Structures are given as C-alpha cells and as structure tokens.
Amino acid sequence: MQTAIIFDMDGTLFQTNLILEPALERTFEYLRQNNLWSGATPIEKYREIMGVPLNVVWKSLCPDHSDKIREKSNQYFQAALIEEIRKGNGALYDNVLPTLQSLSESYPLFIASNGETAYLQAIMSAYNLERWIKGCYSIDIIPSKNKSLLVERILKEHNIVSGFVVGDRASDINAAIDNNLIPIAVNFDFAQLEELKKAQHIVEQFPQLIDIVKTYRIQVLEG
Known part of the structure; x- marks a missing residue:
C-alpha cells in the first residue's frame, strides 16, 4: 500500500x-x-x-x-x-524546500497543477524540485480540465491508495475528497477561507505539514 x-x-x-x-x-x-x-x-x-x-x-x-x-x-x-x-523574480514560500526534503523521506511527493507544462517545468528547474518530487502533472493532460481527474490519474499511475492533497483553492480540496484523500489547505496569498472550509486541516506555515502528516502515520502504525 x-x-x-x-x-x-x-x-x-x-x-x-x-x-x-x-x-x-x-x-x-x-x-x-x-x-x-x-x-x-x-x-x-x-x-x-x-x-x-x-x-x-x-x-x-x-x-x-x-x-x-x-x-x-x-x-x-x-x-x-x-x-x-x-530571471529569478519568483520564489517558493518560506521553508518549502526543507519541508519537502523532510516529507520525501517517508512519502513519494507529486504535483498536480492547473498550470501549463512548460511553466511548471520552469519552476521545477529553477528550484531543482526534481530532488524530491516524483512527478509533476499539468491539467494539460486532462481534456475536461478537472483537477479531481488529474489527481485520480496520479493515483492510478503510481498505485497510490491513500494520502494527502495540499492546496489553496476549492479545486484542490475537492480533488482530495473526490479521491478519498485527506485535504490540507494552505492559507497563503490566493486562499479564500470560504473555499477551504471542507479541508481537514488549514496551515499558516508550510512546516506545519510535517506534524500533521506525522500524526496520521502514527495512527496507522498504532492501528
């Protein structure tokens, strides 16, 4: 599993x-x-x-x-x-890199984005995210542009049966729920709290993800 x-x-x-x-x-x-x-x-x-x-x-x-x-x-x-x-005018959020590194030690990490492929690859290359991200998926590959179907594709291609979706908008939360995954919302720049109400967790700082995910892992081990 x-x-x-x-x-x-x-x-x-x-x-x-x-x-x-x-x-x-x-x-x-x-x-x-x-x-x-x-x-x-x-x-x-x-x-x-x-x-x-x-x-x-x-x-x-x-x-x-x-x-x-x-x-x-x-x-x-x-x-x-x-x-x-x-040109170097963009940036990752604070502590994204060390958090991804920590999480990747226990879980495979993926990206599911509404951004286009070339744009996503520019970000991946700029910050060398391939170190920890197993696959970066663009909505380009889904004719309906439905993010739930994009996440479903990741699950099928990698034999994933459980996990988390981390995002800032309703499409991310719905993609988690539609695929029986745990929705975690980040309350950053574009987040709208009304859209995030269905998330099981809302984080204000990226490293909070480590403790949240660790809690579920402990529950599984103890169960």
Missing part, C-alpha cells in the same frame, strides 16, 4: 504573486498595442480567480474576445511568466 502527498503549485509551493503582475501587465500592454484592450490591466480579477484552469481564466479576463485572441493572450502570458521565473 502506497501513501503519497500531492501538492498544488501556484499559491501553495510557489509565490506566483511575485511574477503575476509584471507578466499580466506585459500581456495586456501587448493587447493594448494591438488595439485589443483599453483601460487598466485586470490584475485584481485574476487574483480572484487564481487557481482555475487557464481557459476559464481567459474567458473571465477577456469575455468579449474570440477564442483565437484568448489563446494568443495566454501564449504571450505563459512566455512572460517563464521569463520572469528564469
């Missing part, structure tokens, strides 16, 4: 807020220069919907644009995000 821990990326491991504004500003400046947008960049709107699949993001940010323009906007945005990461 294999137990694993599956993490969200944006707003859970990675401080997306540090690169979000400049990348989004560059994208909407591109749209303005091409007479496809007028007015301010909808940064606050993006913050509200952070964590949903990218096709939903662009329908929300650009409701009056064609799918072709939305796709082009997303491509520009993704390239800007990756450039920001490679």
Whole structure:
C-alpha cells in the first residue's frame, strides 16, 4: 500500500504573486498595442480567480474576445511568466524546500497543477524540485480540465491508495475528497477561507505539514 502527498503549485509551493503582475501587465500592454484592450490591466480579477484552469481564466479576463485572441493572450502570458521565473523574480514560500526534503523521506511527493507544462517545468528547474518530487502533472493532460481527474490519474499511475492533497483553492480540496484523500489547505496569498472550509486541516506555515502528516502515520502504525 502506497501513501503519497500531492501538492498544488501556484499559491501553495510557489509565490506566483511575485511574477503575476509584471507578466499580466506585459500581456495586456501587448493587447493594448494591438488595439485589443483599453483601460487598466485586470490584475485584481485574476487574483480572484487564481487557481482555475487557464481557459476559464481567459474567458473571465477577456469575455468579449474570440477564442483565437484568448489563446494568443495566454501564449504571450505563459512566455512572460517563464521569463520572469528564469530571471529569478519568483520564489517558493518560506521553508518549502526543507519541508519537502523532510516529507520525501517517508512519502513519494507529486504535483498536480492547473498550470501549463512548460511553466511548471520552469519552476521545477529553477528550484531543482526534481530532488524530491516524483512527478509533476499539468491539467494539460486532462481534456475536461478537472483537477479531481488529474489527481485520480496520479493515483492510478503510481498505485497510490491513500494520502494527502495540499492546496489553496476549492479545486484542490475537492480533488482530495473526490479521491478519498485527506485535504490540507494552505492559507497563503490566493486562499479564500470560504473555499477551504471542507479541508481537514488549514496551515499558516508550510512546516506545519510535517506534524500533521506525522500524526496520521502514527495512527496507522498504532492501528
């Protein structure tokens, strides 16, 4: 029987807020220069919907644009995000690396993210997360863009029968519940407490995960 821990990326491991504004500003400046947008960049709107699949993001940010323009906007945005990461303008949350190292000594660790593959790989490479992460899965591989199905795929591919999902939005909590895993919420930048009510635990500091996971391991051993 294999137990694993599956993490969200944006707003859970990675401080997306540090690169979000400049990348989004560059994208909407591109749209303005091409007479496809007028007015301010909808940064606050993006913050509200952070964590949903990218096709939903662009329908929300650009409701009056064609799918072709939305796709082009997303491509520009993704390239800007990756450039920001490679410049070193992003960061992991405090104590993410030592916590992952500690957890990886007892559990296989995975990532299930609504981010695109190239973006996720840029983060993985920038912080050498392959040291502790066994697999990084993008919602790209799920046609329905349903995170519960993405987590289900990880479970099947790695013969995982129990474990935890750690994330900051409702899609993470629901993915845990739908797959009979334990939902743990992080109350960081993009978290909305109303969405996290169904989580079994809410943490304010990343290292708290170690004690939470250890408690369940002790219960299993004693049982």
